[in-house]
Amino acid sequence: NAGVTQTPKFQVLKTGQSMTLQCAQDMNHEYMSWYRQDPGMGLRLIHYSVGAGITDQGEVPNGYNVSRSTTEDFPLRLLSAAPSQTSVYFCASSPEGVADTQYFGPGTRLTVL
């Protein structure tokens, strides 16, 4: 099993550009989440999904969209990038729940100029 995979590893955007961060898992987990990690802030939940077709907002959802058309994939869309979205983004999956043990991908480092 590859576990949780994320692409790209690095990305530089200009303010106002849009992009999609890809996330896939091959563990057949129902629950998937997106977090951002900022210095001193730990990881903060952006959006999550409890199954295909079902998504909900986390702690810091503004500026991001998600969809979950399959169990395996959970892409994160930045509609109009802002410098405040410069961060490291982690996708995670779990067989038990959004509030339970999470299995994280390797992360995407995003810089918005």
Next chain:
Amino acid sequence: DQQVKQNSPSLSVQEGRISILNCDYTNSMFDYFLWYKKYPAEGPTFLISISSIKDKNEDGRFTVFLNKSAKHLSLHIVPSQPGDSAVYFCAASGGNNAGNMLTFGGGTRLMVKP
């Protein structure tokens, strides 16, 4: 206001000695606590967890202690090894009683010197 705090941003320990990482929380609805370990350029990996019905959980060199009255948990690593050098995050959850999500602390960078 951060509900989960790790007040020491960094900790340096000699190889073979004990490492103690601390975490405080404010939300009394939290009933499940986890520690994650993160190496540079990798995602966090689960290390150990504890439910609020226990005050101690042990897994090899790693032990987590929970003091509910003080709203404090700690991770003990004995003996510390250079490969333990990483950033450690504590996290807490309380299901629907606490937002149905994991709340993370800011992390502590542990450096184990050979």
